[in-house]
Amino acid sequence: MTLRSRHIAPIVLVVFILGIGGTIFLGLWQTTSSKVPATYAEGEFAGEYNPADIRGSYSFGDIEEAFAVPVAALAKAFAVEDTENPADFLCKSLEDLYGATENGEVGTDSVRWFVALYAGLPYSPEEDTLLLSPSISVLRERLSEAQLETVRAKTVTVSTLGASAAAESSDTQTETEIAEVKGKTTFGELLSWGVSKETIEQILGLPIGKAGDTVRDYCIENGIEFSTVKDALQAAADQAQ
Amino acid sequence: MAKKSTVEADGSKSRKTKARRVANIRLAVQIFFFALIALIAVNHTLEEAGKAIPILSSASLHAICPFGGVVSVYQFITAGTFVRKIHSAAFILMWIVFVLTLFLGPVFCGWVCPFGSIQEWFGKLGRKIFKRRFNRLIPYKVDRILRYLRYVVLGMIVYMTAATGTLMFANIDPYFALFNFWTTEVAIGGVIILIAVLLLSLLVERPFCKYACPYGALLGVFNLFRIFKVRRNRSTCIDCKACDRSCPMNIPVSTGGAVRHHQCITCLKCTSEQACPVEKTVELTTIRLEKIQQEVAS
Numbered sequence: 428m429t430l431r432s433r434h435i436a437p438i439v440l441v442v443f444i445l446g447i448g449g450t451i452f453l454g455l456w457q458t459t460s461s462k463v464p465a466t467y468a469e470g471e472f473a474g475e476y477n478p479a480d481i482r483g484s485y486s487f488g489d490i491e492e493a494f495a496v497p498v499a500a501l502a503k504a505f506a507v508e509d510t511e512n513p514a515d516f517l518c519k520s521l522e523d524l525y526g527a528t529e530n531g532e533v534g535t536d537s538v539r540w541f542v543a544l545y546a547g548l549p550y551s552p553e554e555d556t557l558l559l560s561p562s563i564s565v566l567r568e569r570l571s572e573a574q575l576e577t578v579r580a581k582t583v584t585v586s587t588l589g590a591s592a593a594a595e596s597s598d599t600q601t602e603t604e605i606a607e608v609k610g611k612t613t614f615g616e617l618l619s620w621g622v623s624k625e626t627i628e629q630i631l632g633l634p635i636g637k638a639g640d641t642v643r644d645y646c647i648e649n650g651i652e653f654s655t656v657k658d659a660l661q662a663a664a665d666q667a668q
Numbered sequence: 669m670a671k672k673s674t675v676e677a678d679g680s681k682s683r684k685t686k687a688r689r690v691a692n693i694r695l696a697v698q699i700f701f702f703a704l705i706a707l708i709a710v711n712h713t714l715e716e717a718g719k720a721i722p723i724l725s726s727a728s729l730h731a732i733c734p735f736g737g738v739v740s741v742y743q744f745i746t747a748g749t750f751v752r753k754i755h756s757a758a759f760i761l762m763w764i765v766f767v768l769t770l771f772l773g774p775v776f777c778g779w780v781c782p783f784g785s786i787q788e789w790f791g792k793l794g795r796k797i798f799k800r801r802f803n804r805l806i807p808y809k810v811d812r813i814l815r816y817l818r819y820v821v822l823g824m825i826v827y828m829t830a831a832t833g834t835l836m837f838a839n840i841d842p843y844f845a846l847f848n849f850w851t852t853e854v855a856i857g858g859v860i861i862l863i864a865v866l867l868l869s870l871l872v873e874r875p876f877c878k879y880a881c882p883y884g885a886l887l888g889v890f891n892l893f894r895i896f897k898v899r900r901n902r903s904t905c906i907d908c909k910a911c912d913r914s915c916p917m918n919i920p921v922s923t924g925g926a927v928r929h930h931q932c933i934t935c936l937k938c939t940s941e942q943a944c945p946v947e948k949t950v951e952l953t954t955i956r957l958e959k960i961q962q963e964v965a966s
Contacts, residue, residue, distance in 0.1 A: 429953040430772070430896055432693040432936055439697060439768065439779055446764035450756075457756040458727030465749055482752055517716075523852050 462489045470549075478542040478550050483519030483535045490518075490538070496545045504541055504562040505533070506585050506619035508638035530583065531555035544578065545569060552581075560584045560621035560667070584667060585619035606664040608657055610643045617642065617660065621667030630659045687942040694778070694935065698785040705782045708732065709847035729847050730835060731755045734776070735883040737762025742830035752834050765887070772952075773894040774887035777877060778933035783843040784877050784884075787869040788916065794870035803873040803918065811918070814879050815931060822882035842876065873916040878931065888930035896952050898927040898938060904949045911950050914943030921950065 430438075450456040464480035467473050476493050487501040491514070502513035507524070510516055518535040525533040536556040543550030544566055560582050563575065570578065584606070606620040615638035617627055627635050636645040642660065643653040708725050715726035730736050736758030740750045750759070765776045777784050795802045806814070828836040838844055838855075842865050845858030868875040877884050900911070902925060911921035917931040921938045936952060937943055944950040 428896075428955075429951050431939075431941055431952070432690045435772065435775060435779065435934070435936070435952075436693050436697050438772070439775060440700075442764060442768055443780075446760065446767075450760045455756055456760060458725065458731040459755060465747075 460484050462493070464493055467549075472548060475548065478539045478546070478548055481518060481535065481539045481542060483517065483522075485518050485535075485538075486514060487516045487518075488514035490542060494542050494546050494548075496542050500545065500565050501538070501541070503618070503638070504559060504565045505538070506559055506561055506615060508615050509613065525559075525585070527555075528583075531557040531581070533557050533559060533583070541566075544574070556581065558582045559619065561618045564618070564624060584621040585616075606667075608642070608661040608664060610653070611641055612643075612660075613641050614638050614645070617664065620664045622660070622663045623667075626663050627660070630656050630663065683945070690941045691937070697779050698782075698788075701780045702782040702785050705729070705732075705847060713851055727757065728753065729844055730838070731757050732761065733758055733843070734761035734765045736835075738883065738886060739826055739829040739835070742826070743833055751829055753838075754835070766890075769887050769890040769894065771895045773891050773896070773898075773932055773934040774884065775934040777881075777884050777887060778935035781877075781883075783846060783881075784874055784933070786846065787865065787874045787876060790866050790869035791873045791916070794872075797870060802871065803916070805871050811878075817879050818881055818885035818888075821880050822885040825882050873918075874933075877933070878917060884931075884933075888932075891930050891932050892928055896954055898932060898934070898936070899951060899953050899956060900925055900927075901949045901951075904946050906946055906949075908945060910943045910945060911938035914938050925956065 464476045467477050487498045491498050498514045502508045518538045522534040540552040646653045711724050711726040714720045720726045730753040736754040740754045840857040842862035845854045845862040848854040865876045914937045919929040939950045
């Protein structure tokens with residue numbers, strides 16, 4: 428039997444179409460993760476979902492479903508509360524948002540580590556994996572002081588990451604890159620710079636506002652002159668740096 | 669005499685036209701797959717921005733690369749899972765390509781692989797620049813040794829991926845860089861290698877396929893036992909070496925009966941459809957051409 432080019436072309440196309448079409452029909456064709464993480468194979472946690480299998484394509488919603496870590500906790504820990512729908516936020520987007528610095532990286536592995544800490548599961552993060560400072564306030568009640576100390580040593584503020592990125596790229600600086608308290612500064616930004624909730628409340632003399640609210644608007648609503656608290660907040664932000 | 673040469677010239681012209689038409693069949697298939705993969709890659713980016721084109725797949729490039737299936741085999745056997753970023757689609761594509769290769773040889777390399785195609789298209793430009801020196805610049809002895817380098821690359825990638833469970837070499841993958849250069853997912857290492865390969869393609873035909881492609885290395889092994897082989901009819905061969913000159917992989921087609929060289933990509937450039945000037949002398953067939961000739965004669 429002899430084949431020529433005019434035979435090969437349809438053969439190739441038909442084999443691909445039948446192969447792909449057939450497996451789609453049988454439900455075998457998958458191009459995305461099933462969002463069901465692998466489980467620990469042995470030991471105390473055998474059978475439980477393993478955070479090591481969290482992938483960049485997992486959204487915070489997927490993680491909540493698998494590990495019972497609330498989306499709100501994840502959004503706060505990674506300072507993305509202001510995004511339109513934090514449940515749809517993909518882990519891999521952290522790499523775009525914060526990127527790598529000479530000290531380490533905030534990315535998918537940070538989420539794995541955070542989830543393991545939150546859920547009390549064993550996980551060894553990569554050496555250069557970092558967490559953001561708001562993670563501390565989320566994890567405070569779940570970890571011992573010794574564990575918190577370990578986590579603190581691998582924690583950075585958003586502004587630190589921003590400053591490193593700016594030094595590397597020498598591009599225009601964005602607002603989050605400098606911890607400067609201004610009229611447009613939100614509570615979320617203050618938290619991401621490492622200013623604790625307690626400190627903010629102490630300065631304002633009020634419970635903290637929503638992460639997306641600007642401090643100035645919140646002050647006006649509550650009858651406080653923004654200029655009277657601005658310096659104190661700036662000092663707290665500088666100290667947190 | 670003048671009439672005879674006019675007839676010969678007309679015959680040669682019509683043969684060239686026919687060969688060009690045949691070559692265009694493969695070119696059309698290559699363009700189809702190149703455009704399809706490019707569209708899927710663009711759609712993947714659009715999907716992340718919430719603007720995906722409906723109907724068209726928006727899978728990631730890793731998910732639809734059959735080599736992803738190959739590097740996942742170990743993990744699939746030992747743990748029942750795929751390497752990170754690889755899904756069942758890559759595994760299925762791996763089997764589809766294996767079936768095609770078992771019958772037709774590495775037809776995937778010569779007809780489908782978009783990275784092979786782009787090297788070939790750059791090579792066309794290189795041929796215009798360097799004329800006869802194109803694809804003949806590397807000394808034969810060096811070239812012969814370098815061609816086994818891709819088995820080293822294959823071994824390294826399979827071992828490292830099995831050991832780590834991740835696509836360790838994604839950051840230096842020129843194929844991934846080609847279809848993702850506009851995204852932040854691509855690493856600078858991949859872009860550098862991509863540019864180097866495209867520049868080398870101006871000097872050497874398909875340099876990555878010849879010296880570095882791990883998937884081509886694996887598929888190349890099928891050339892030893894593939895069912896349809898490129899075969900030469902020794903009794904009708906006029907020993908003009910046109911088949912040797914036409915082979916993009918520099919395989920000496922004219923020295924044997926059947927091509928079993930591990931680098932054949934089933935492009936069919938050497939066959940009587942294109943380069944070979946004698947009818948039914950170099951063909952893609954299952955049985956020896958001399959046997960067909962004997963059967964016809966008897």
